[in-house]
Amino acid sequence: MEIITIPCLQDNFAYLLICPKTGDAAVVDPSEAIPVKKEIKHRNVKLTTILNTHHHWDHVGGNKELKADYPELKIYGHASDRGRIPEQTEFLEDGDDIRFGGQSGSFLHNPGHTSGAITYVFGKSAFTGDTLFAAGCGRLFEGTPAQMHDSLNQRIGQLPDQTELYFGHEYTETNLRFALSVESGNTEISNKLADVKALRASGAFSTPTTIVEEKQTNPFMRCTSSEIQASVKSSDPGNDLSEKEVFRTLRELKDVF
Numbered sequence: 001m002e003i004i005t006i007p008c009l010q011d012n013f014a015y016l017l018i019c020p021k022t023g024d025a026a027v028v029d030p031s032e033a034i035p036v037k038k039e040i041k042h043r044n045v046k047l048t049t050i051l052n053t054h055h056h057w058d059h060v061g062g063n064k065e066l067k068a069d070y071p072e073l074k075i076y077g078h079a080s081d082r083g084r085i086p087e088q089t090e091f092l093e094d095g096d097d098i099r100f101g102g103q104s105g106s107f108l109h110n111p112g113h114t115s116g117a118i119t120y121v122f123g124k125s126a127f128t129g130d131t132l133f134a135a136g137c138g139r140l141f142e143g144t145p146a147q148m149h150d151s152l153n154q155r156i157g158q159l160p161d162q163t164e165l166y167f168g169h170e171y172t173e174t175n176l177r178f179a180l181s182v183e184s185g186n187t188e189i190s191n192k193l194a195d196v197k198a199l200r201a202s203g204a205f206s207t208p209t210t211i212v213e214e215k216q217t218n219p220f221m222r223c224t225s226s227e228i229q230a231s232v233k234s235s236d237p238g239n240d241l242s243e244k245e246v247f248r249t250l251r252e253l254k255d256v257f
């Protein structure tokens with residue numbers, strides 16, 4: 001399966017997935033229709049499917065216009081997002097699969113950023129929306145720190161180490177700077193920050209990351225690190241240093257970083 005990154009709005013990513021056998025395509029989180037339509041035309045593929053990771057406007061903003069152009073479109077989202085994702089036709093529940101062209105995939109329900117947030121998984125590629133960003137995670141709009149901790153560590157974090165993670169926003173540089181602020185001795189973080197700065201200076205994007213890189217650099221997946229625990233303790237002396245409490249304080253610190 002071919003994956004094309006489509007920058008949208010200010011810092012959003014949509015992704016065009018192309019089935020090489022049939023030429024059918026799916027688009028993950030079309031923030032807006034125009035750049036997606038341009039890419040479809042340029043690649044000469046047939047759009048059959050929209051995969052929405054959650055209901056926020058900057059992830060579903062192109063749904064209506066694309067549905068008007070391609071009336072047969074299947075539009076996937078979590079069952080609990082019924083009424084919140086424009087034009088949704090497929091309402092995913094645990095165990096359901098996703099098909100377009102000759103491709104089949106699955107999904108993980110990972111509440112925290114929103115209650116219906118999901119990650120799509122096609123082989124070794126996963127699309128995490130605003131749940132996992134490189135070196136970070138989404139804000140907790142509709143979930144608790146404990147839910148988000150589980151979503152990142154028990155659900156997404158259980159994917160194989162080499163899984164490539166395609167995320168929803170180009171926030172990597174700021175996220176890595178925050179990560180360094182709570183774990184300054186972690187050279188994986190400082191090395192990645194240097195790499196990402198060079199990448200961004202050349203006009204490229206930092207997506208995708210991988211599970212193994214996130215386990216090394218994402219503070220929200222490193223709540224057992226002794227250096228992170230010491231940072232948390234210094235800003236929140238009453239913290240009991242259970243993984244979920246460390247996560248809660250980290251998220252609060254990031255909210256004001």
Ligand SMILES: [Zn+2]
Nearest residue numbers: 054056113130
């Ligand atoms: Zn969002």
